[in-house]
Amino acid sequence: MRVTLISPDRSVYDGEATAVQVPAFDGLVGILPGHAPFVALLGEGEVTVNHGGGVGRYDVAGGFVQVAADVVRVVAERADETIKEGV
């Protein structure tokens, strides 16, 4: 499925993924290919994108996530790649 992570001033991630975890307003939501059409508000937390080669982590806050026909759109007010601690 295709995942895009968009913030007001840029596209943070755009590509294929096998699974994605999104912090919705009431807790983490895992989305796999074939998910039902879905719109939820985002809370604050970390989006995890599993793509073939590895895992991308992004800090997000506010906005919404939309799933439709194997396209996941995370539209966040704020979105940045997570800075890994201790690296």
Next chain:
Amino acid sequence: MAKARELKRRIRSISSTRQITKTMEMVATSRLKKAQDRVVAARPYAAALAEVIGDLYAPELAERFPLLRRPAADAVGRRPTAVVLITSNRGLCGGFNANLIREARRRLQELEGQGGAGGAGATELHLVGKKGVAYFRFTRRPVTSQRIDIGDRPTPQHAAQLITPLMTRFAQGELDAVEIVFAKFNSPMSTPPTVLRVLPITPPPSDGRTVGRSDGEGRGRSDSPTVRQSRFYILKPSPEAILEALLPLYVNNQMYRALVETAAGEHGARRTAMKNATDSAGDILDVLRRTFNRARQAQITQELAEIVGGAEALKG
């Protein structure tokens, strides 16, 4: 010879001016490129937000959300309308700022004339950018707020700082409407000053383009938006709650886009202005050089004639 020397001086002066405008043109071109990229990068977010709001919106919801509420027809003009004018901090960009200011003045006049029975419609003016601030200080028009620290790389935070207080006041019923006067960025050559009414929110049209409707192209387009929405989506927490959270984001985003487009427009306008200046400096230089050469040649010819004349006289 005096004339030739004068011409030489002007040629020097104009070619150094041309050098400067040429450099400014190049700087504006590279900044324009970056600013244009930011305009483009802002599009996916705006489109996604508009699409979802357009899909969730139904006219009967309008009364329940303060940000959507329109003033009753007989109350228009009772409360002030806020006009936010975005201008640039720097000049030398042709008529760019003058056009924006003219558009803002026209709009203010229009709003103030609308008052109707309740007297003149009140307006308040919020300024962004040095050029607007300088102009309205000159005309001594009272200004409600002004800021000049945004520069040509506006961020969504800047937009939020500008619009949030207005949004709060609008929601509390203190303002009739909020409008932004900015330069719409159609292309680097076309940046018309534009009035955008951000509050009350005009819901983006639901174009039925909702991503990946698996059941196909031709169908379902005529359904009413609310019915269609609830049939196709699981909505959490509820359509109303989502709408309530997203409407302020939509307003923020409109402000942000206005800032970004104006910044890009400024660089486009500056590039055009500087290109014109460089071109006309070149034209003037052509004429001056020709005149100079002619004057020099005339002098040489005259000196030759004098020498030949003198030699003839000696021979005689």
